[in-house]
Every structure is written in structure tokens, then in C-alpha cells.
Amino acid sequence: MPKAFAMIMAGGSGPALSVLTEVRAESAVGFAGKFRLIDFPLSNCVNSDIYNVAVLTQYRPHTLNAHIGTGTPWDLDLTSGGMHLLQPYQGGPYGDWQRGTADAVRRNLDFVMDQNEENVLILAGDHIYLMDYRPMLRQHAASGSDLTVAVRRVNPHETHRYGIVSVGSDDRIVGFEEKPRRTRGNLASMGIYVFRKKVLVDLLTATEPVDFGRDVLPAMIGGAFKVQAHVFPGYWADVGTVQSYWEANMALLSENPALDLYDPSWVVHTRSLERGPVKIGANAQVHGNLLSNGCCVDGTVHRSVLSPGVRVAEGAIVQDSVILRDVVIEAGAVVDRCIIDRGAVVGAGAQVGSGDDNTPNLESPEVLSSGLTLVGRGCRIGPEWVVGRNVILHPGVVTGEGGKKKSRLIPSGASLGEAAR
Amino acid sequence: MLLAGGEGSRLTVLSEKRAKPAVPFAGKFRIIDFTLSNCVNSGIYTVGVLTQYRPHSLADHIGIGKPWNLDRARGGVRILPPYQERGGQHWYAGTADAIYQNLGFLRDNQADLVVILSGDHIYKMDYAPMIQAHLDRGADLTVAVMPVPLEETHRFGIMVVDGEGRITEFYEKPKERDKGNLASMGIYVFSASALERRLNEEPGVRVDFGRDIIPAMVTGGDRVLSYRFEGYWVDVGTIDSYWATNLELLGSKPGLDLYSHDLPILTRSEERPAVKVGPQGRISNSLVSNGCVVRGTVINSVLSPGVQVSPGAVVQDSVVMNDTWIGPGARLDRVVVDKQVVVGGGVALGTGDPSVPNALHPDKIYAGISVVGKGAILPDGAVIGRNVLIGMDRDESHFPPDRQVGDGQTI
Numbered sequence: 001m002p003k004a005f006a007m008i009m010a011g012g013s014g015p016a017l018s019v020l021t022e023v024r025a026e027s028a029v030g031f032a033g034k035f036r037l038i039d040f041p042l043s044n045c046v047n048s049d050i051y052n053v054a055v056l057t058q059y060r061p062h063t064l065n066a067h068i069g070t071g072t073p074w075d076l077d078l079t080s081g082g083m084h085l086l087q088p089y090q091g092g093p094y095g096d097w098q099r100g101t102a103d104a105v106r107r108n109l110d111f112v113m114d115q116n117e118e119n120v121l122i123l124a125g126d127h128i129y130l131m132d133y134r135p136m137l138r139q140h141a142a143s144g145s146d147l148t149v150a151v152r153r154v155n156p157h158e159t160h161r162y163g164i165v166s167v168g169s170d171d172r173i174v175g176f177e178e179k180p181r182r183t184r185g186n187l188a189s190m191g192i193y194v195f196r197k198k199v200l201v202d203l204l205t206a207t208e209p210v211d212f213g214r215d216v217l218p219a220m221i222g223g224a225f226k227v228q229a230h231v232f233p234g235y236w237a238d239v240g241t242v243q244s245y246w247e248a249n250m251a252l253l254s255e256n257p258a259l260d261l262y263d264p265s266w267v268v269h270t271r272s273l274e275r276g277p278v279k280i281g282a283n284a285q286v287h288g289n290l291l292s293n294g295c296c297v298d299g300t301v302h303r304s305v306l307s308p309g310v311r312v313a314e315g316a317i318v319q320d321s322v323i324l325r326d327v328v329i330e331a332g333a334v335v336d337r338c339i340i341d342r343g344a345v346v347g348a349g350a351q352v353g354s355g356d357d358n359t360p361n362l363e364s365p366e367v368l369s370s371g372l373t374l375v376g377r378g379c380r381i382g383p384e385w386v387v388g389r390n391v392i393l394h395p396g397v398v399t400g401e402g403g404k405k406k407s408r409l410i411p412s413g414a415s416l417g418e419a420a421r
Numbered sequence: 422m423l424l425a426g427g428e429g430s431r432l433t434v435l436s437e438k439r440a441k442p443a444v445p446f447a448g449k450f451r452i453i454d455f456t457l458s459n460c461v462n463s464g465i466y467t468v469g470v471l472t473q474y475r476p477h478s479l480a481d482h483i484g485i486g487k488p489w490n491l492d493r494a495r496g497g498v499r500i501l502p503p504y505q506e507r508g509g510q511h512w513y514a515g516t517a518d519a520i521y522q523n524l525g526f527l528r529d530n531q532a533d534l535v536v537i538l539s540g541d542h543i544y545k546m547d548y549a550p551m552i553q554a555h556l557d558r559g560a561d562l563t564v565a566v567m568p569v570p571l572e573e574t575h576r577f578g579i580m581v582v583d584g585e586g587r588i589t590e591f592y593e594k595p596k597e598r599d600k601g602n603l604a605s606m607g608i609y610v611f612s613a614s615a616l617e618r619r620l621n622e623e624p625g626v627r628v629d630f631g632r633d634i635i636p637a638m639v640t641g642g643d644r645v646l647s648y649r650f651e652g653y654w655v656d657v658g659t660i661d662s663y664w665a666t667n668l669e670l671l672g673s674k675p676g677l678d679l680y681s682h683d684l685p686i687l688t689r690s691e692e693r694p695a696v697k698v699g700p701q702g703r704i705s706n707s708l709v710s711n712g713c714v715v716r717g718t719v720i721n722s723v724l725s726p727g728v729q730v731s732p733g734a735v736v737q738d739s740v741v742m743n744d745t746w747i748g749p750g751a752r753l754d755r756v757v758v759d760k761q762v763v764v765g766g767g768v769a770l771g772t773g774d775p776s777v778p779n780a781l782h783p784d785k786i787y788a789g790i791s792v793v794g795k796g797a798i799l800p801d802g803a804v805i806g807r808n809v810l811i812g813m814d815r816d817e818s819h820f821p822p823d824r825q826v827g828d829g830q831t832i
Contacts, residue, residue: 034694035694072487255699262694269692272692274690275680276686277679277709278696279680281673281705281706286702288699288702289698291709293690293710293711296680306695
């Protein structure tokens with residue numbers, strides 16, 4: 001296999017994930033119960049025998065840094081190679097804030113030049129997929145390409161959401177359209193690139209592109225470079241919006257999900273929390289769920305994904321929801337179609353995601369209109385409160401405890417608190 | 422110093438190829454996790470683990486001690502196996518002999534105090550207050566004690582103490598019931614000098630703490646004190662107590678809280694995804710570990726990582742270990758199933774008369790619990806009674822043609 005090192009773009013703020021990314025980088029958002037988004041590209045790397053991995057950070061990296069640590073869960077705590085966490089810095093010809101994916105790599109060009117491998121694998125930190133990069137690297141070497149782009153076939157009605165490539169003979173890429181309104185092509189770029197290192201270094205020394213998809217790819221296709229497509233047939237999801245994040249979690253609950261997390265030949269590694277087994281109480285009802293270690297369920301949980309340490313008290317009902325770490329749902333509370341972030345508390349008898357009023361979120365209707373309610377990290381919803389749909393509770397919102405019944409209502413479409421700064 | 426060399430023969434097939442401290446417990450843990458975690462939770466970061474019987478599973482589990490933060494440049498965890506020396510080679514003849522043969526390790530670590538522990542007890546304990554009491558009272562030896570039911574005193578070292586808590590009499594597993602009910606938990610804090618002095622007096626003769634060393638110290642003028650422990654403590658020595666102690670973790674107020682953040686029990690977690698509960702899956706009053714896929718019914722049971730329960734299968738009042746596959750329609754009732762067992766479709770495991778003890782091991786398997794060894798394959802449709810023992814790696818060829826295994830039988 002040709003030698004490559006990987007650079008994972010993990011600096012993005014993921015604005016469309018709303019409250020989840022107000023407190024952490026997008027790639028550190030929890031997924032499928034016990035994982036974080038970055039676990040997928042990181043595990044793909046080591047499962048593909050790539051043990052030299054850089055993670056490029058910028059936006060709110062603290063959770064991500066704590067998660068990665070020295071890279072032990074991925075066996076990336078090595079003396080040579082292993083895990084490199086690259087942060088924005090000052091000084092030298094390249095030091096400054098990163099403005100986009102290509103710019104982020106350019107800011108770290110010294111690092112790129114220092115590596116011995118002759119190829120660079122560029123990955124996104126926020127995509128969900130299980131992929132062996134080795135066939136792509138072999139194709140890249142065998143075809144003598146300067147750049148190989150992983151692509152996958154998408155439905156015609158989805159093409160407007162992606163960068164669409166058109167290929168000639170021998171999988172050579174001859175055209176590229178960024179989010180076209182109309183196109184004949186159906187091969188979407190997955191944001192996964194293999195560059196010949198020398199080509200990439202020359203390009204980033206001579207020019208200052210901002211984004212790989214928007215700037216580098218079109219420039220190279222138009223220039224004298226050999227750019228190839230590598231078709232990936234498996235499951236791939238960009239969970240960059242609240243809706244797609246929720247759907248990708250829910251998709252794991254089907255009998256045979258497209259994303260097989262239970263395949264012993266392609267293990268997704270993560271920093272597991274030290275928690276006891278899932279404890280199910282005598283009167284609990286659990287159907288169609290993912291439940292992580294440390295959860296204690298005494299109530300009812302249907303079609304939901306629970307991260308480690310979630311407690312669902314007796315008489316509480318949780319359905320069609322994604323509940324992140326250490327959330328407490330107190331007795332008799334009802335949670336319906338919600339995403340509840342870490343450490344939040346839903347008081348006894350409260351209803352979150354309640355009623356038939358589907359008024360889109362008034363503050364950001366483009367983010368939230370499908371009926372999901374978002375509860376930010378550490379929010380406390382008092383007992384007997386009623387929270388409608390498409391509601392955003394920004395991190396740390398604490399509702400009052402007492403008050404009249406009327407005042408304990410947060411209507412559909414409302415937003416409480418401020419986006420954390 | 423953790424004593425982890427014991428065979429634990431009463432656990433039958435569970436400890437056939439692994440030392441008793443390495444037997445899985447409470448789903449994702451192993452028995453030794455409790456003592457090891459107690460050590461680090463008490464601020465003890467130099468730990469010797471004395472092994473002898475089938476140590477491989479235990480050594481794999483402990484590794485370099487990472488899960489317990491015992492991978493250290495100074496101190497940390499050290500496996501202390503029996504060894505050969507110029508004068509010959511000696512197996513560890515008993516608990517005290519094992520320590521005697523490793524006095525060099527204690528001297529190298531310049532220990533003032535030595536805490537001797539058993540690697541096969543289930544409990545959460547902060548040893549620091551006991552060590553403090555040992556120092557405050559100027560003891561040579563402090564023994565942790567707890568009251569036990571009078572009818573069980575024959576299983577323990579029983580002590581008589583005076584008003585100050587000083588141990589005046591010590592009886593190892595007394596047959597008579599007139600010695601009181603204060604039992605030793607096998608947790609000893611020694612002043613290193615007293616320990617070394619007593620071990621050196623008659624090496625090769627005084628081989629056991631309970632039988633030899635402690636009586637000698639009590640009668641020989643050493644200051645031997647008791648330290649009262651209030652809390653949950655179990656020696657899971659038998660199949661019956663192993664099964665019952667696992668199931669005691671269920672319910673709303675178990676004696677042992679695995680979910681509190683103080684004194685956490687640490688283990689080498691397997692890399693597994695979340696528990697998946699299928700749409701028809703039903704789980705009640707159970708512990709289910711990561712990587713399990715439940716499409717059938719699980720009631721009052723403890724499942725280790727990676728157990729698969731097929732549709733229509735019912736697992737009740739049972740302990741099932743890692744990666745066992747339970748076929749469609751199979752029924753398990755009051756059984757302990759080791760790792761990587763295949764329970765064929767429609768198998769009835771644990772059915773019949775619980776009062777017929779196992780014919781081969783009537784003293785070990787008698788409480789109605791059937792036991793299946795690691796890697797066994799139970800053929801489709803087999804009907805297996807109670808108090809049955811199925812050995813490791815047994816398969817269809819070892820079963821009778823009609824696949825009926827009566828109560829108390831052994832395969």
C-alpha cells in the first residue's frame with residue numbers, strides 16, 4: 001500500500017447543529033450512544049493501517065481534546081507518528097486563524113512537509129461511515145493520480161446538497177459543480193481526498209485557496225493535474241444538521257441498519273467511559289433502543305438512543321429521542337422527539353416536545369421546523385413544565401420551579417436563553 | 422498484595438481454565454476488579470498480584486494495569502508468579518508462604534505497611550480509614566471483621582475481641598458455634614517489620630495466614646486489633662453464591678452500588694457499541710452490558726458484553742457471559758452460562774426438578790442452578806435439566822441422541 005498520513009478537519013463550528021455545537025466542536029458531538037463523530041474517521045484510519053494522524057482544531061476544541069487525549073483508544077499513542085493535535089498559532093509564514101479546509105492545511109504546511117509519507121489523506125471530522133481507505137490509496141498509486149476524490153452515488157433529488165463531479169473514461173474527473181440546481185451527474189464528493197504530497201505542498205505554497213471543495217478541486221480539474229474519482233459504495237452520512245443528526249441516530253434502531261456498529265472486523269473505537277452495565281428496572285419498558293453503559297431505566301423508553309449514564313425514572317416516558325450523557329429524566333416526565341444534551345435535567349411530570357403545534361422555531365426557522373425540540377447542555381426544566389415543539393433551550397437555561405400553571409409553558413417555536421459565546 | 426492464585430474449585434467449570442479472580446462478574450467486570458479498584462480508590466498505587474493457578478486470563482485482564490491507573494514508572498501493578506531460584510523451586514504452599522516468597526518485593530518497595538487482600542471478594546471499601554486506625558492504635562496487625570450469621574461461622578476465621586477491639590482468640594473455620602460471629606474478611610494490614618519477623622520464624626511450616634500466622638501473633642504477644650467493616654461484602658466461593666450475588670445487583674436498592682461516582686469499580690472495558698434492544702425485545706429487572714443485542718426477553722438476569730438473545734428466546738434468573746448466542750425460542754432458567762456458548766434454537770436449559778443434586782459434584786452443584794462451560798455448543802432442541810453441568814467445548818457429539826439431559830447429569 002502506498003504510504004499516507006491523514007489530516008482530519010475538526011475545526012468546524014457546525015452552526016446547523018444548534019445547541020449541540022454551541023459548547024463544543026462539531027466533531028466532538030456524541031453519536032450512537034457512546035461514540036463521538038470523530039471516532040468514525042479516526043477508527044477508519046487505524047483500521048486502514050494509517051497510524052500517523054493529525055487532527056486540526058479551531059472552534060471550541062476542549063471536549064475534543066479531552067476525548068482524544070494521547071490517542072490511546074485508537075492505539076495512536078506512539079513514539080513516532082501517532083496522534084498530532086494541531087491548533088491555530090501565531091508566527092512563521094503560515095500562522096493565523098483558519099478560514100476553511102484548504103486554508104487549515106496551509107496553516108500547517110510545516111507539519112505537512114515534515115511528514116515522510118508521500119501521500120496526504122484529507123478527511124472530515126464530522127461524517128459517519130465505515131470505510132477502508134486502502135483500496136482508494138491503491139487506486140491513487142496505481143493510476144498515478146495527483147488527487148483522488150472519494151465519491152458516492154446520490155439520488156437526483158439530493159444533488160443540490162453536494163459537490164457533484166462528472167467523470168470521463170478511467171474514472172478521471174473532468175467536471176465539478178458545487179451544489180448545482182440541476183445536473184446530469186449523480187456522483188457526490190464525500191470530502192475525502194488523497195493528494196500527492198508534493199502536489200499539495202506546491203499548490204498551497206503558490207496559492208492561497210480557502211476550501212478544498214470550492215477552490216482546490218475546480219482549480220486542479222481545470223489545470224494540468226490528473227484527478228480521479230474513487231467510488232465508495234457503502235453508507236455515508238453528513239450529520240451537519242439537527243434533522244440529519246436525529247435521522248442518522250434513529251436509522252441505527254432498525255433491524256439491520258446500513259451502519260453496522262456490531263461488526264467485529266471493523267470496530268469503531270472510542271474513549272469508553274467507566275460505567276456499570278445498563279440497568280433495567282422491574283417496571284421498565286424498553287423497545288427498539290440503543291442504551292449505553294451506565295444508563296438506569298425504570299420508566300419507558302421507545303425508539304431512542306441513550307448515551308452513557310442517562311437516568312429515566314419510574315413513570316417517565318422517552319420516545320423518538322436522542323438523549324446525551326448523564327441526562328436525568330425524572331418521574332412521570334414525558335420526552336417526545338427531542339435532542340437533550342449532556343447533564344440536562346427534566347423535572348418530574350414535565351412534558352418536553354408536547355402538543356400538535358408545529359410552529360417552526362422563530363429564532364432560526366431554517367434550523368428547526370420538523371418538530372424536534374432541542375435542550376442544551378446543563379438545562380434544568382422544572383417539574384410540571386410544558387415545552388412545545390421546535391423549541392430551542394440554549395445551554396444552561398434553568399426554568400423556574402414554582403409559578404402558576406400558565407407560566408410553566410414554553411410554546412412551540414420559542415427559544416430561551418442565549419447562544420453560549 | 423493481592424492473593425490471586427487460588428483455584429476456586431467450587432466454581433467448577435467457571436474456574437477450570439481461569440483463576441477465580443478472573444471469573445467475569447456483574448456483566449462487564451471480573452471478580453478481581455473490586456479489590457484492585459479498592460486499592461487505587463484508597464490511594465494505594467503499588468500493588469503486587471500473586472498468581473499461581475491458570476494465570477493467563479488474569480494476566481491478560483490486568484495487562485500493564487492501565488484501567489486502574491497502575492501503569493506507573495514507580496510502583497504500579499506487578500504480577501508475582503511462583504519462581505525458581507538457586508535452592509530449587511517452590512509453589513506457593515499457602516497465603517502466607519506466597520508473601521514469604523516475595524519478601525524481596527516488599528523490601529524493594531521499602532514498605533512500612535503491607536495490606537494483604539484476597540482477589541476473590543466482592544465489596545467496595547476505602548482501606549485508608551483502616552490503615553489510619555492501624556497507625557493510631559500502634560497495631561502490629563489489623564484484621565477487618567464483620568459479623569456473619571452464626572450458622573455460617575464454620576466457613577470463616579472467627580475472632581473473639583476485647584473491649585478495645587484487640588483480638589484475644591482466633592479460630593480458623595471452627596466447627597463449634599460458641600466462638601461468636603465476628604468473621605475475618607481476609608483483609609489484613611500488617612506493619613512490615615512484624616510481618617517479616619513472623620514469616621521468618623518458621624518458613625515452610627507457617628504457610629497460611631488464617632491457620633498459622635494470625636494465631637501465632639494473637640498468642641505470641643503481638644498487638645492484633647480488629648477493624649469493624651460496615652457494608653456489603655461477599656465471598657463468591659460457590660456456584661450458588663456466585664449466581665445469587667450477581668442477581669443481588671438487581672432491584673432498586675442493591676447492596677453494591679455500581680453507579681455511584683465515589684469508589685468507582687474500574688475494569689478493562691471491551692470496545693463495544695451500545696446495547697441494542699429490538700422492537701420485540703423485552704428487558705426487565707436486569708443488567709445488560711454494551712454490545713448486547715436483545716431481540717427476545719430478558720428477566721432478572723445479568724448479561725455480559727456481546728450476548729445475543731434471538732427473537733422468542735427467554736432468559737430468566739440467569740447469568741450469561743460474553744458473546745454467548747442464544748438461539749430463537751430457547752429458554753434459560755436459573756443457569757450460569759460461560760463465554761462464547763452457542764445455545765441452539767428451541768433449547769430448554771434449566772428445566773425439571775431442582776432437588777436432584779449433580780451426581781458428579783453433589784457438594785458443588787445442588788441449588789437448582791445448571792452451569793454451561795465456555796465455548797459449549799448446545800444442539801437445537803436439547804432439553805437440559807437442573808443441577809446439570811456441561812463442560813467446556815462440548816458439542817452435539819457429546820450429547821445423547823435424543824438430546825435429553827436429565828436433572829443432575831454432567832456432559
